[in-house]
Each structure stands twice: as C-alpha cells, then as structure tokens.
Amino acid sequence: MTCAVAVSPFQVVSSRKNATATQSSKEPPISTASLHATTIATAADFFTPSQLQQLHARLIKSGLPPSSSASALPLPRVAAVCALSSPSAFSYARRLFGLSDVASETVLWNSHLNTLSSSPSPADALALFSRLRFAGVASDVFTLSFVLKACSRTPAALPLGRAVHALVEKLGFRSDVFLLNTLVHMYASRGDISAARLLFDVIPAKDVVTWNIMITHYTKTGEMEIARHLFDLMPERSVRSWTAMIAGYGQWKKPREAVRLFREMESAGVQPNEVTVVAVLAACADLGELDLGKRVHEFAKRCSFQKNNVRVCNTLIDMYINCGCVEKARQVFDEMAERTVVSWSAMIGGHAMHGQGEESLKLFSRMREAGMEPNGVTFVGLLHACSHMGLLEEGKRFFRSMTEDYGIVPEIEHYGCMVDLLSRAGFLEEAREFIREMPVKANSVVWGALLGGAKVHKNINMGEEAIRHLVELDPLNDGYYVVLSNIYADAGRWEDVAKVRRMMKDRGLKKTPGWSTISLDDEVVHEFVAGESDHPRIEEVYRGWDELLEKLRCRGYVPDTSAVLLDMDEKEKEKVLYRHSEKLAVVFGLMNMRAGRPIRIMKNLRVCSDCHAALKLISEVTDREIVVRDRNRFHCFKHGSCSCRDYW
C-alpha cells in the first residue's frame, strides 16, 4: 500500500498520519461518498490534484487492500477522476490501476467509458478515449461500442464516429453484429441516414436489434410507412419492435393504428412492458378508448407497473382524464407513492378540463406545500382552470406570478390562455390589446380564442378582426368561418352569412360534418354523423329520439334553432337539430347500456347550444350521467345541469 503512495505524481504521502494531516489542511475535505459513478465527469472539474491525492490517501487509510475486490473499491472511481484531469494525473490513474489485480487495463477503462457514455456528459467518454489512444491503451469491441454510444449522444461527434468506424474495420471487428448495431445507431442519431441505411442494408446477419434501431429511426422522423415496411419485413419481432411502432403511431397522431397494432401484438402473444403500456395508454387517451385503457390499467396493476413506474401512472392519469373519468384519474394520482411535476400538472389540467377549477387551484397549493416546482405546463392548466371559471383576476395573478415568482417565460400557449380568459369574460378590447403587446407572434389558437369570445359576446367587429388573421394563419380550417357565420346569424345578418358561405366555397372549404362516437361495453365504437348516419340501427335510433323528444317537451324543452345556419323555415331547422350526432349517440347509449352506467360520448366539434340544453334535460329525465368530450373540454351532464355551468 505504501508503494501506491509513492507513485503519486503530486506529493509524497507516506503514512496514514500524513493522510489525516492533508484532510485538516486548508483544502476543503472531500468525501468518497460523493464520488458516484454519474458524477465522475463533473467531479473531474472540481477536484484539484491535491484533493485527488487526499482522496487517495483516504482510501489507503480505509485499509482495504486494492486486490480484495477491485470493482467494489472506489479506487477505479478515483482513477476515473484522475484520468480526466491533467495528463500527469492520467498517468497517475494508470498507475493506480496497476495496483489492482485486474488482468487487462482495457477492461477497466471500458467500464469507465461505459459509465461516462451514458452519463449526462457523454463527451467525457470521448475525452477519455482520446487519452487512451494517445497513451497506447488497446481497444477492444467493448471500448469501441461505448465510444460509439457516446458519439450517438454527442452533437457534432459524427466525424469522430466515422473515425471509430474506420477503427472497427482496421481492428477486424467488422463481423461483430453488436458493434455494427451501435454503428448504425450512431449514424442514424447523428443524422447521417444514408450511411446508416447503407450499413443496415449490407449487414448480412442482422439481428432483431439491427431492425429495431432502423425502425425506431423512421418512427422518430415520422416516416411511418418505411418503418412499417421494415416491421413487416423483419424475420422476428421483440417487444421493443412492437413498442417502437405503437409509440411511433401515437406520436404521429395515428392512435387508431397504434391501438390496432397493440391488439395484434396481444394476439401474437407478446407480453407488453412498461413502455408498451405507456404508448398504448397515450393512444387510448387520444381516442377516448376507455375500455381498452381500463384493460391495460388492470394489466399494469397485475405487473406492478402502476406501483413502480411514475410514467405509467402519469399516462394512466392522462388516459382517464381524456376519457372523461376525472375521479379515476384522481384515484391513480392519490395512490401514487411518488409524483413528478408531470403528475401534478396533468391532474391540475385535468380538473380544469372537467370544470373543476377549484380543485385545480387546491391541488396547486398542495403541490407547493409538497415543495414541487411548477413548470410551464402547470401554468397552462391553472390558466385553463381560471378561464373556465371566469376567474379573471386570479388568472392574471397566476400569469404574473409565473414569471415573477417562478422565472418561467410565457410561451404561446400561455398567451392563448390569457386571450381566452379575457375574451371569454367579455373583455374583448383588453384581449385585443393583449395580443398587440405580446412579445411573440399570435397564432391561430390565440386568434381563435378571440373569435370564440366574440361569438359568446356577440361582437361582430371583433369577430371580423379575428377572422382576418385566421384566414392567413389557418386558411383551411373551416371551423372559424362557421363561428363567424354564427355571429352574423345571431345578429340576423343573413346576407353576411351568405357572404361567409361564398368565401368558404371560393376556398374550396366545406363545413366539417359533426360526428359523435360512443362505445358500449365491448370495445366496439359506434359512430353517428349529423344528418346522414349510415349506422345499421339508425332507424331504431330515430324512433328512440322521437319518444325521448316527447318526454323532453313535457319538461319544457324548446328547440333552439339559432345554431342552424341554413336558410329554411323553423320546422326544417328543428329537423336538422334532431339529427345532430351527439343526440343520436345519446339515444343509442340509452337504448343499449345498462341503467346507471354513464354514457360517454366523443365529438369532433363543439357541442351546440341546443344539444347542450337537450343533454342537460336528458340527464334529468333519464337519470343518467352523460359525459361528452368536446373539441376543447368535457361536459358532464348530471341531474339536469352541466359541469361547465353553461360557461363554455
């Protein structure tokens, strides 16, 4: 052990006594415990040579013989720190290694390269590698695979990656599939797709990982057809192959495909893992696929995913929220042992979407008490909550606090929320002013919010102002024109309604037909389209509506035909209203679902005022809970009233 001390390049520390003396000198003492694998890289910057020496001395003092268990000792860690310090420290590190009885030096360095390559600063692995090359330490397949991994994770490391590729050839490792896979991955993640693909195509003995790497690349860039092509072509698929595809479909807004593939995966008998669960739950959230979501939840419980994995829980929360089950979401949230800012934000936003703004604000207080720092998304949820409750001052306070107290720079979403808040509350001029003073360029969401406010408050000028910008920003979206013509119709300006219709025609736009979906207990989705449904049981549904209408009339229901923009007589307008998709879907649900089960409906557009009024009454007359997922939010109809409190 004393010889270890003697090789120190710094200062001779020859006894335990001296080691102690070093500790009590001016240099602040360091703790060996602070040398965690992942902090090695930063530690290298912190430790001065004398601190390193001090640390070494402490190790000697601990009395553990370096030969006892080299990997259990912090000695290699000390060495790793030295290795990234000055060149002299590097040779010191090498000599430190010389103390242990590890057969090959390469193996030891490999383990550090491994650690560094997956650390937050993979460039440190590259630095260490260049030291190793310079010092003439031999590289093996492991060395190169770690270096390539580090290259994949380091921007601008493509040239070095290519050099390592050359080394792979030079050292005769070209038939090592493992190494070739890391190479393909390196090229793909560093943006040299043609090199990646070229290599992929010439690897004769591709394994499942080779395919997965390439497939994952295409799912990341959104080239889902190519990804699918490879997926269909590959000889055998692992969980990760399926998961990559499912996640890709989800990310590129093809949740139907994601769910379809998940079901195929089930039929193929492949066990989903945590990541699969997250991916398919996200797709369920997008689709409002509650039944499948619930089934996946059960599975996640059985596998203890819910207990052990925060991301699984966060996605479960999101799924339940987007399927209209806030209570279920809240239950998952409450049962979580550990929560991240994502969990809190999702739940805060979820309560807001369901008209439970008070709960959002309460949760925010609890979040702060728990010492959790909010982020931008948290504030979107809070502003949303204020907006839906009409809490103007509260919302303004949050908006200010966000920057002043939390240092969060508002993004376009926050400005959108503020415009929504202001204009919904009737402060259209102030909203307009707010847009003018925004430091970022308003997008269609922002102007859309102003347009929405203009409709609620019947302000024609503001509506026209908003549409001027919207036709520029989002010319193909027919929804805005429809809202504008609504505003005109409300004011009885039929010639302007016709003008808007001509505008739409000139641009080749047609009003998107409204549709609603409802799923019974068997995971089968039934779709109803306004006016002309081709559902096989549509006649039955029409008769069911006529019967229900009689009951509603007895309770004082009067059709509100103002939402019908066509020029026709009142009776005709009523007929149009009675074929609105959400009404048909509700009737279908009432006819086919057990009493007491809530009816859940998803709609592509916003609920019209007549359907809103009708659904409130239906919930009372039939004593049913009806949950409708709108384009923007949820309406929960119960005992004759709606969770949105008619403020939407």
Add this chain to the structure above:
DNA sequence: CTAGGGTTAG
C-alpha cells in the same frame, strides 16, 4: 463491461 422504445399543455 455491450445497442433499440415512454409521460403533462392544444
């Protein structure tokens, strides 16, 4: 001592 997949806003 080896590579590949994931969550919150709209």
